[in-house]
Amino acid sequence: MKKLKELLIRSFDAIITSNEKKELETTLKNSDELRQEKDLLEQIRDTISKTGIDSFRFGFADRVIYRLNNNDVLWFGIQPFDLVAVFKPVGIAAGMAVVGLLIFQFSVGNILSIESLLGIPEYTVENFTYAVQ
């Protein structure tokens, strides 16, 4: 019966095969339980479908336009309150500048290391031993 109840629910929204349809119709004729289940689902779906609200408070469109008028000035086509969008070009420009600097460093032949990039002095074990002595 569980399988048939699942099929019944599916039959409201999906196209079921002719065999499934036949099976469902036969069982519906013979089973009070499945018929009650079908009535119940129909009532629930009907009740839900009638609960939609088709408007906000009176003057909704005017309030939207009022908000648009107050946010009308765009910064390079971006809404001023959209911080992510505002800082995105700045971030991209900064990233490009860093990449440009690195390319320049390589092109002039300087060897870059992680230590020099991080500003850490490049000590070796020999330097350390010499310093201790």
Add this chain to the structure above:
Amino acid sequence: MEQNEYIKRACEGDHAAFKKLVNMLEPVVASTVTGMLGQCPEAEDVGQETFIRLYYSLGKFKGKSKLKTYVTRIAINLSINELKRRKRKNILFGTHHEIQDIGVEDYTIEQKEKKAAVQWALKKLNAKHRSVIVLRLIDGYSVKETADILNVPQGTVLSRLARAQEKLKDILTPIIGIRK
């Protein structure tokens, strides 16, 4: 004037044309947002935000889908964000959102009770289940359209619909006079 003409004029910054679009699309946005959030002051805020986002993204609208579907996608995403915000607020401050009677003056007491009961039951569903019920049963979109709006396969929509209806059946049967 056709909808496409209003879109074209709105893209050029004509607010009067955009207001016409707002009036045309208000029913679907109101239905989607109140279905997701219930009838509360935040629903109108999300509704307004939906149209502001629509205004700024009209230039990107290529007309591949219907404008109604496009705006519903914005409305459902903003509603899901609002539900997440509420959840965070509930965790931090333990606040609860009560359903208010806004704009249902024309209904009888029985209809009001049924609407309130359905909205209460919808609040018991998680956002994924709630969104398929709202789009399919309240807004009347097809399974394919629902899948397109939510960007999930049709099979996912069908399985979510089945689970959501099972839950709604358990919740609503004892409280709104639906009897086995």
